[in-house]
Amino acid sequence: TGKDAMGNGYALADETGKYSPEEWASLSDSLATKWNADCIVAEKNQGGDMVETVLRSTGCRHRIKLVTATKGKFVRAEPIYSFYEQGKIFHVGYLTKLESEMCSFSSDLKESPNRVDSLVWGFTELMLSKETVQLRRSALV
Numbered sequence: 001t002g003k004d005a006m007g008n009g010y011a012l013a014d015e016t017g018k019y020s021p022e023e024w025a026s027l028s029d030s031l032a033t034k035w036n037a038d039c040i041v042a043e044k045n046q047g048g049d050m051v052e053t054v055l056r057s058t059g060c061r062h063r064i065k066l067v068t069a070t071k072g073k074f075v076r077a078e079p080i081y082s083f084y085e086q087g088k089i090f091h092v093g094y095l096t097k098l099e100s101e102m103c104s105f106s107s108d109l110k111e112s113p114n115r116v117d118s119l120v121w122g123f124t125e126l127m128l129s130k131e132t133v134q135l136r137r138s139a140l141v
Contacts, residue, residue, distance in 0.1 A: 001122030002035060009089040009123050014098040016115045021050075025058040032062045039063035041125045043117075065125060073117050074107040080123045089123065 002010040012035055015027055032040050042051045044066040052064050069076070083089045091099065098115045105116050 001119065001126055002037075003126045007088065007127070009083060009127055011089065011091045011095055011098065011119060013093075014095045014115055014119075016097070016118060021054045022058055025054045025060060028055060029058060029060040029062060032060075037062060039065045039125070041065045041067060041121050043067055043069055043121060045069050067121055067125075072107075073113060073120070074105075076124070077105070077116060077120045079128055080120050083123065083127060088127075 002012050004010070013031060015031060019027065028040050028042075031037070040055065040060070040062050042055070042064060044051055045068060049066075052066060055062075055064055080089070098119065101113050101115045102119075105113050
């Protein structure tokens with residue numbers, strides 16, 4: 001995910017898949033480099049500190065922000081959904097699997113919507129983090 005100077009968000013890629021730990025760590029680092037990312041956001045609920053350890057062991061030098069899921073995926077997605085409603089998030093290229101998952105996303109899903117969850121974590125960091133809110137306030141002063 002990315003964000004422009006006007007505060008619009010962009011879904012840039014969807015590389016969700018089944019990878020070994022070394023493969024997903026290398027892919028994450030490569031994508032962060034390709035898109036000049038400020039950080040890699042990773043959920044630590046299932047893997048704990050292992051996520052950062054694996055990323056570092058493959059040579060990742062990007063900042064890593066580990067997040068903890070305390071609410072359900074549907075609740076976490078609601079603020080991001082509001083940005084879509086406001087026309088503040090755009091998709092770049094063809095993200096058909098992500099968009100298909102988004103169309104079927106509901107609170108009564110049996111399977112975990114991993115693509116949507118990843119998108120939500122990225123946009124939460126970009127558009128709702130305290131640092132981002134502070135920057136917005138600074139810009140308004």
